[in-house]
Amino acid sequence: MKSMRDGFGEGLREAGKRNKNVVVLTADLAESSRANLFAEEFPDRFFDLGIAEQNMMGVAAGMALSGKIPFVCSYAVFSPGRNWEQLRVSVCLTDVNVKIAGAHAGFSANADGATHQALEDMAITRALPNLMVLAPCDYEQTKKVVLASAQINGPVYIRYHKQKLPQVTTADAPFELGKAxxxxxxxxxxxxxxxxxxxxxxxxxxxxxxxxxxxxxxxxxxxxxxxxxxxxxxxxxxxxxxxxxxxxxxxxxxxxxxxxxxxxxxxxxxxxxxxxxxxxxxxxxxxxxxxxxxxxxxxxxxxx
Amino acid sequence: MKIEELQDKANEIREIIIKMLAGAGSGHSAGALGSADFWTALYFGGVINYRSDEPEWEDRDRVVLSAGHYCPVLYAVLAEAGFFLKEELDSLRKIDSRLQGHPHKSSTSEVEQLPGVENTSGPLGQGVSVAVGMAMAAKMDKKDWRVICFMGDGEQNEGQVWEAYLNAAKFDLGNLTLVIDRNNIQLSGRTETIMPLEPFKAKLESFGLRVIEVNGHDIEEILQAMKMARVMLDRPTAIILYTTPGKGVDFMENKSEWHGKPPIEPGEAVEALEEINSIKTYE
Structure with missing residues (x-):
């Protein structure tokens, strides 16, 4: 049993190793999103922008327009929830290379209650032109999704879960974006x-x-x-x-x-x-x- | 360019704005006219680096328009600076045009976009965060280019703006200059009626910004402030630009009803152009 968020953190750290342009932004949620794994390895490319998701999305767009590959890390309810319009205009309409990581998808934030449970994020992201929407199924696949996202040029939304869950795929299993x-x-x-x-x-x-x-x-x-x-x-x-x-x-x-x-x-x-x-x-x-x-x-x- | 020449150029920009808006049949008049002196000083006063024949030149300064509804003045100065042909200005807000009603930047090369536009804006408060992100990237890469972000005072109602200020201060973004057009009007009335900003300067200072107050119709003062902001690299600078909305056209000046409409009633554009023409000084 392994959690997708650990796969996310490990994938992010690996993406950072492979490409020095990868930067990570968070809104005070480094540990629970597992962005902290990247932060420990690359402190100079990690930025905590405080609990301000709207600004964070715009900052990511500005960085992407300047050659960076920003991963924006928060809970899915807040990002792309609270900052959907910034995602729409500054990221998708501008078609910039920003990756949005929505942690605690679905019922992941179980005890926190309805406010923290992301049950609408795919609906609001699917409607946006230029945006790819990804929902990996387990730890290994989340890692692969992060690495593949970092390699393509354009906005991507990734939703992933917190709980330790059974593994469905293996490290060697093939994976290709867009291929069911x-x-x-x-x-x-x-x-x-x-x-x-x-x-x-x-x-x-x-x-x-x-x-x-x-x-x-x-x-x-x-x-x-x-x-x-x-x-x-x-x-x-x-x-x-x-x-x-x-x-x-x-x-x-x-x-x-x-x-x-x-x-x-x-x-x-x-x-x-x-x-x-x-x-x-x-x-x-x-x-x-x-x-x-x-x-x-x-x-x-x-x-x- | 001499100050007097810049002043005349600003009035030429005002003429272009009136013609563009009259041709488009919709758009925002007051802010574009009120800030024409600033935009002229910015692009023709030697205070920023750009290459109009190489708009994506890596070391250019980034001019981010956060208050997208000011775009007629941006498009006018970009055309005047040679980023694209002036004839194209007639296509403002029309189908298949690169001059969108609010500026559209696309980083996808296949999308036709207007050279010189650095960001997409319109929904208020978004450009300032983009500017902060650019300034952070420049700092990471130890690049010397600067970021200049232009905002409206009504835009300061948006919470995102203040998030961005906190962010700029946290990372000591001395390479970022924020220019705020303090014209005291927004779409439906006076700023101090709709959502009071004062004491505005003190608010900005308390957020960690260095504040310079400037008469937005005094080109010499504008240039002085921009030069100061460029050398003071310890923290971000905010320039409060005091302007008269609708400047140069008597029937528009200081009237919030001209925030969001163009001169399209019979005779309005002609009258506006005559007035602007009469204030040209250096010929």
Missing amino acids: QVLKEGKDVSVFACGPMVYRSLMVAEKLESKVSVEVVNIHTIKPIDKEVVIRSVKKTGKVVTCEEHQITGGLGSAVAEVLGESCPTPMKRVGVKDVFGESGEYEELVEKYGLGEKDIEEAILKV
Whole structure:
């Protein structure tokens, strides 16, 4: 069990080693975002800008316009939550090379309650032109996502979780931005998942193996979504379930529905938070209570 | 260029602004006219480094317009300085134009953008953070280029501006000069009615900025202040530029209703141009 945020911190440190133009900005959240791993190694390229996310986003844009590759690190609720307009204008419209790291995605900030739970971040970032939106599924993949993001020129949003969770991929597993991964092949139902919902989906797929043949696809790149893999899978199975730790509107489920609605209308069920805010609780309790647990995925697969 | 020549050039810039706004049919008059003396001094008074034939020259000073609605004056001085042809000024706010209603910078080379524009702005408070980021990058790389950021006084209502000031002070950004147009008006009225700023100078000083107060219509004073800001590298400098909004056009001066509209009623542009012409001194 390893956490995505450790993968983020280690990936960031490695990106800093590979490219001296990588700089890291945070709004008083270095440790919990794991940006501190970079700060310890490269103190001259690390800047704590205080609890001022709007300014931080603009500063990142200014640095990028001057040749730097800034990673902006905070909780996803605050960045891109609070500074969405700065992300829109100073970063996306200007099309600068800024990477936005949204820590504590989904129910990660469990006990902190609804204010700190990022359940809308994919919706608000997906709507922005020029921005790539990434939701890696585990520790190893988060590391790879950070390194790959640092290598491309343009704005990228990365959401990642706090909890120590099961590993789905290995260090050697292939990874390419924009390419969805079929982790388990199946012929009856396609499950498209992101983040921690990937391992939950795999658990369910295994459990149902004798009854239903489930294909599990990891959509780590939410935007631009891999239409080809989505359509190919659905043409084979004819049924779709999407799973995300996010509001049921505007995120992965919507992205998949948009693709299929135009190209290949298919019976579909979406697993996600049903247009409500969360509350305080244990992480797994929240996942269960808000309909994102393995039994919810199972139900969706059987009903679709 | 002599002071008198700069003064006349500023009035030529005012004429261009009136023509651009009248042609566009929308846009912001008062701030652009009020700050024309400053912008002329900045680009033609020898206080910044730029190459109009090489707009992305690495060692250029970065002029960041944070209050994007002032862009008619920026576009006018850029054209006058040779960054692009003056004929293009007629395309302000029109379809397929590089002269967007608020400035658009894109770091993607395939997007057509106006040479000399350093940042995207319009939503207030954003440019100052971009300027801070540029100044931090220059400092990291031990570069000598400076960052000059132009803001409005109404813009000071935005919390982001004060976040940026804290940030600039924390990192002793002596390579950053903030110029704030204190014209006392904003979109819907007087600044002191909508959201009082005074004691403004004391507020800026308490945020760690060195403050220089300047008569924004005295070109000599403007140049003096810009030169001072350039050599005082221990911390960021803020220049409070006291101006008359709508300067040069009597029926616009000091009237907040001219903040956000162009001279488009019959006769307005002609009257404005005649007035501006009559104040030219050095010919």
